[in-house]
Amino acid sequence: xxxxxxxxxxxxxxxxxxxxxxxxxxxxxxxxxxxxxxxxxxxxxxxxxxxxxxxxxxxxxxxxxxxxxxxxxxxxxxxxxxxxxxxxxxxxxxxxxxxxxxxxxxxxxxxxxxxxxxxxxxxxxxxxxxxxxxxxxxxxxxxxxxxxxxxxxxxxxxxxxxxxxxxxxxxxxxxxxxxxxxxxxxxxxxxxxxxxxxxxxxxxxxxxxxxxxxxxxxxxxxxxx
Amino acid sequence: xxxxxxxxxxxxxxxxxxxxxxxxxxxxxxxxxxxxxxxxxxxxxxxxxxxxxxxxxxxxxxxxxxxxxxxxxxxxxxxxxxxxxxxxxxxxxxxxxxxxxxxxxxxxxxxxxxxxxxxxxxxxxxxxxxxxxxxxxxxxxxxxxxxxxxxxxxxxxxxxxxxxxxxxxxxxxxxxxxxxxxxxxxxxxxxxxxxxxxxxxxxxxxxxxxxxxxxxxxxxxxxxxxxx
Numbered sequence: 001x002x003x004x005x006x007x008x009x010x011x012x013x014x015x016x017x018x019x020x021x022x023x024x025x026x027x028x029x030x031x032x033x034x035x036x037x038x039x040x041x042x043x044x045x046x047x048x049x050x051x052x053x054x055x056x057x058x059x060x061x062x063x064x065x066x067x068x069x070x071x072x073x074x075x076x077x078x079x080x081x082x083x084x085x086x087x088x089x090x091x092x093x094x095x096x097x098x099x100x101x102x103x104x105x106x107x108x109x110x111x112x113x114x115x116x117x118x119x120x121x122x123x124x125x126x127x128x129x130x131x132x133x134x135x136x137x138x139x140x141x142x143x144x145x146x147x148x149x150x151x152x153x154x155x156x157x158x159x160x161x162x163x164x165x166x167x168x169x170x171x172x173x174x175x176x177x178x179x180x181x182x183x184x185x186x187x188x189x190x191x192x193x194x195x196x197x198x199x200x201x202x203x204x205x206x207x208x209x210x211x212x213x214x215x216x217x218x219x220x221x222x223x224x225x
Numbered sequence: 226x227x228x229x230x231x232x233x234x235x236x237x238x239x240x241x242x243x244x245x246x247x248x249x250x251x252x253x254x255x256x257x258x259x260x261x262x263x264x265x266x267x268x269x270x271x272x273x274x275x276x277x278x279x280x281x282x283x284x285x286x287x288x289x290x291x292x293x294x295x296x297x298x299x300x301x302x303x304x305x306x307x308x309x310x311x312x313x314x315x316x317x318x319x320x321x322x323x324x325x326x327x328x329x330x331x332x333x334x335x336x337x338x339x340x341x342x343x344x345x346x347x348x349x350x351x352x353x354x355x356x357x358x359x360x361x362x363x364x365x366x367x368x369x370x371x372x373x374x375x376x377x378x379x380x381x382x383x384x385x386x387x388x389x390x391x392x393x394x395x396x397x398x399x400x401x402x403x404x405x406x407x408x409x410x411x412x413x414x415x416x417x418x419x420x421x422x423x424x425x426x427x428x429x430x431x432x433x434x435x436x437x438x439x440x441x442x443x444x445x446x447x448x449x450x451x452x453x
Contacts, residue, residue, distance in 0.1 A: 016412045093293070093296075096297075100301075100304040101304075104304065104307050107311045111315050111318070112318075116322050116323060119319035120319060122315050126308060126312035126315060127271060127272065127312065129308060130275045130279065130308045131259070133301065133305065134255050134281055134282040134285070137282050137285070137297060138281075138285040138286065140286075140297060141285050141288070141294060144293055145288070145294075
């Protein structure tokens, strides 16, 4: 098996010393999509949230100050770039770092809001993200211990051992916790009630893209075909 | 594939046999932490207990013991620290919103009267700066910066001219650019690794020294003020 089995045509690599990025049709498309979304989010204007009130016909409008949005826009751009980096990296090492960065930035985007409910769920999400760093880095460490490398271009040629399978399962658990998908999504849905929509979308987008990518990485490590 | 293929023969078998106990220690530590979290109702305690799980992660990575594992530990540690700071900030702002009061992260001004702050600052500062210059790199910068920090906190003089302040901040920024350039050279032209090494080491040394010194100048204004 080689990388083009999953990714389509193998386009090339960018060797930067130890750090090797590689492009296939599949991950180049995801990279471009994430970058395009990041640009859209960076140039978009914020919207103010309107809530219907019970008992009256009035609406309540929530507005957020410009200074707060400046920080949030910056963090959203960082999150987008980290996601884009995770798409094309040829290294499990870089991938774990990008995912950990996405986890921190996601907390940062909602950290400055004024609603107590949102802060509460952001706290729960943060606790899960912190606990999930154990399987995330631990999984990477198991893969490193059993194969001797973290480079996907090398791992493709190494026969899979049981410890590599175990490590990749741990890695998946870590990514699931860090991006807040399936079992942990309840807190993340609450976080979405923050006013200031366009910048929040990157939280959702990053987790979707990273999950697609981690599945590709798991298949590369374990070579079921 | 057996372990002997991956582990070079110079590594003693005792070190190799430590891997499995270390992994089990890490998993045990993490399980203890998780059990404690599941029993905990107080949010602050939950946050502190999460750190035990983080320690488990560090053990797990450290057990591998190669240089790649070492470079994985550093970001792991930084991620733990960053997350615990971010979450404690969230916890604080939530509690402040509930109570409707605001609280400072560090309650300044502090009132400290110690003899060492009158007699020793020059000597200790020179010693620390000299040792920091000898170390270079980030560690050296932190040591030398600590010396400057101690010096400016101890001396009674107040107020720094704006020009000096901005000059030092600018020099710190330029030194940081040197570090970045050194870092880039490592990737683009690995042949010049010695130049890159020295650019990086002294760039980050000057940058950290000045930064910590500036923190000291900034802190002194609050630090020396009398408590109302």
